[in-house]
Amino acid sequence: MTLIKMMTTVAAVGILTAGAASAQTLDAVKERGSVQCGVTTGLAGFAAPNDVGEWQGFDVDFCRAMAAAVFGDPDMVNYTPTTAKERFTALQSGEIDLLARNTTWTFSRDVNLGFEFVGINYYDGQGFMVRTDLGVDSALDLDGASVCIQTGTTTELNLADYFRTNGMSFEPVTVDTDSQAREAYEAGRCDVYTTDASGLAAQRSAVSDPSAHKILPEIISKEPLGPLVRHGDNQWGDVARWVLNAMITAEELGVTSENASEMMESENPEIRRLLGAEGELGAMLGLSNDFAYNVVTMVGNYAEVYERNIGVDTPLGLERGLNALWNDGGVLYSPPFR
8 A cells, every 4th residue: 555545544643533522412412411602701791700600691692592402401601711722622522512603604713624514603794893092994094003912813814914905014012812812902012903893892801991992894795604513524513503593594484482382382384394393394303393492492482582682782792793693784693494
């Protein structure tokens, strides 16, 4: 056997072995008795411990929804905080079962790193935050600025592209976590803080005087954020995908945590299939047929989760925008439960 053939054979065996190992994720989760969910190290509104150490936020609620679907109990989750650099290694190694951590769906992450994005739960884009007294009204006025940025992110690449395209220069101030970026920015180590616009809203809500900072109008990228799992385990990927779809579909059909029990008696066939009142959709996933009912009653539909964590009545104050339903001016859309 030639060296090339030997290397090809070893690689193929490795891929098959990894696939076989990861194909048992749902069984492993059930046997363990909990979902191991990778989250950020702390981002207000998305994933952060509260005053008593309990994780909460928009991404955390997806982890809780997964536990509700698998176990009928949203609290059967263990959280693993990950930095931007650590998150993919944690998923590849099997340390976590899924990653729900404001992660952008890109070609290379999907294909080259061997992940499966199960959908988009937040449509975002990269922006810039500056101190109001800096006197800057546009990102095009930032030539020569120092910029705080997390390493290992699409943000870092987008920043370089934007400044190069517009013939500007910048001085990067690199950090590993969101909190380090905010601290560096507040301490004056950089003129500008750049990340996803939702992240800027989260960090602005956490600074000592939010009114002293403003988010510039330019959005310089597409950042479709969503949960992801490993390639090679279609069943686990399907579970995560249809948990997300269940939350979106529930909002579209008017099913909430408050009325889901009543809606079990609906005459609408899709509502009945969604909630498990008829059909075997849950069984096809290896779950109980009322998995989506458990998700909605125990965690909420998409709108409930959004408004509770990051909506207009929270410190982040985020309008739905693109994240509104497709029939309400946004692009949020789920395949049918059929």
